[in-house]
Amino acid sequence: MPDKPRLTREEIGARAAKELPDGAYVNLGWGIPNLIADYLPHGLTVFFHSENGILGMGRRARAGEEDYDLVDAMKVPVTLAPGASFFHQADAHLMSRGGHLDVAVLGGFQVSEKGDLANWRVPGTRGSGGIGGAMDIATGAKVLIVCMEHTTKDGAPKIVKHCTYPLTALACVDTIVTDLAVIDVRSEGLLLRETAPGWTRKEIQELTGAPLL
Amino acid sequence: MKQKLFPSLDAAVADVPDGARIMFGGFGGAGFPNNLIQALARKGTKNITAISNNCGTRDGELGLMFKNGQIGHVIASFPGPHANYFQERFAAKEVTLELVPQGILCERMRAAAAGLLGFYTTVGVGTEVAAGKEERVIDKQRCILESPIDADYAFIKADKADELGNLTYRLAARNFNPIMAMAAKITIVEVEEIVPVGAIEPEHVITPAIFVHRIVQAKGIRYAG
Numbered sequence: 001m002p003d004k005p006r007l008t009r010e011e012i013g014a015r016a017a018k019e020l021p022d023g024a025y026v027n028l029g030w031g032i033p034n035l036i037a038d039y040l041p042h043g044l045t046v047f048f049h050s051e052n053g054i055l056g057m058g059r060r061a062r063a064g065e066e067d068y069d070l071v072d073a074m075k076v077p078v079t080l081a082p083g084a085s086f087f088h089q090a091d092a093h094l095m096s097r098g099g100h101l102d103v104a105v106l107g108g109f110q111v112s113e114k115g116d117l118a119n120w121r122v123p124g125t126r127g128s129g130g131i132g133g134a135m136d137i138a139t140g141a142k143v144l145i146v147c148m149e150h151t152t153k154d155g156a157p158k159i160v161k162h163c164t165y166p167l168t169a170l171a172c173v174d175t176i177v178t179d180l181a182v183i184d185v186r187s188e189g190l191l192l193r194e195t196a197p198g199w200t201r202k203e204i205q206e207l208t209g210a211p212l213l
Numbered sequence: 214m215k216q217k218l219f220p221s222l223d224a225a226v227a228d229v230p231d232g233a234r235i236m237f238g239g240f241g242g243a244g245f246p247n248n249l250i251q252a253l254a255r256k257g258t259k260n261i262t263a264i265s266n267n268c269g270t271r272d273g274e275l276g277l278m279f280k281n282g283q284i285g286h287v288i289a290s291f292p293g294p295h296a297n298y299f300q301e302r303f304a305a306k307e308v309t310l311e312l313v314p315q316g317i318l319c320e321r322m323r324a325a326a327a328g329l330l331g332f333y334t335t336v337g338v339g340t341e342v343a344a345g346k347e348e349r350v351i352d353k354q355r356c357i358l359e360s361p362i363d364a365d366y367a368f369i370k371a372d373k374a375d376e377l378g379n380l381t382y383r384l385a386a387r388n389f390n391p392i393m394a395m396a397a398k399i400t401i402v403e404v405e406e407i408v409p410v411g412a413i414e415p416e417h418v419i420t421p422a423i424f425v426h427r428i429v430q431a432k433g434i435r436y437a438g
Contacts, residue, residue, distance in 0.1 A: 093316025136316030
């Protein structure tokens, strides 16, 4: 594996932020996606949705302004943006599942060349695992972006022909933003749209478990 | 008219029998009926089927009842990173778990509330969640049949109740509470404040009184982490 700098988690988030259209209703998942809110391009207005019943979620609460009845899906105290609203969890997921969210950005363990996503349990780990809102959101968002490292810690591809981890949803991913590339899932295959600075198409292909167009 | 106001938490849960199916509201530390959970722990009801998004925060929230061994089966979407008492019982096979996608958990409860006997959804198709469920194709989309989830009791947390049981909630502490209130035979609510009938504007009511059977006032408890 080439020993060259890759994008940091923050840089992956900042790159994914550029995929958001102005005015979009957006859900951000755990992990790298949660960093996106801090890296919105100047002048872009988006409305953040939280599965616990918030539309128009603002920045994280600063010390002293926390209200523990106002938290995001990761239990972190947040604030409200102007024009925010509250609703119950069923309506929150009606928005996810019913095609009302413009974009969802989730983390991933594996994405297949067909756009299948595995992001809720690593085989062999102890405990029950947990699905949370991932299946509803992955299935229903108009556009699904997955942010993740391109390879596992051991260097194995996370973009694969077929997922071997427990699935979240079939054929749901539209775009993958990694520390090496931006890849679109097309019906004809995976389109390498962008490479990280200093990385070649060939190097990225070698770290990808499915052919790149 | 039947009085809904209960003088104490213990009185509000006094008739909950062993083997009861109970929904518990709350998400992310907000909106948990922690006072009612503690009352049920004092009562010692056993072999409970619990329906809740998660499975406790250490010994807070449902953690207390897993610690006490009161829950035999749980239907949840995200047991959670601090549900250590649940995980211990689960690993020891003292608790069984049905994992349900979060929005589908909501809709299965809403189906029970609405008198619907099930629904088809694309969520979960091709995943572990689909195991054992009828699959068919509707409008060229693969989908699975999901069944309603009902309960004997819902334990919920609201901000204010009037004396009839109309409820309001604070901020994102609403979460699962209004859904569970509709889906159970007997809904028991703990509230910060009980106000006279008419003190809540009709257009501000989130849960209408028809869904609420027992009201008890208690200062809310939150668990960090």
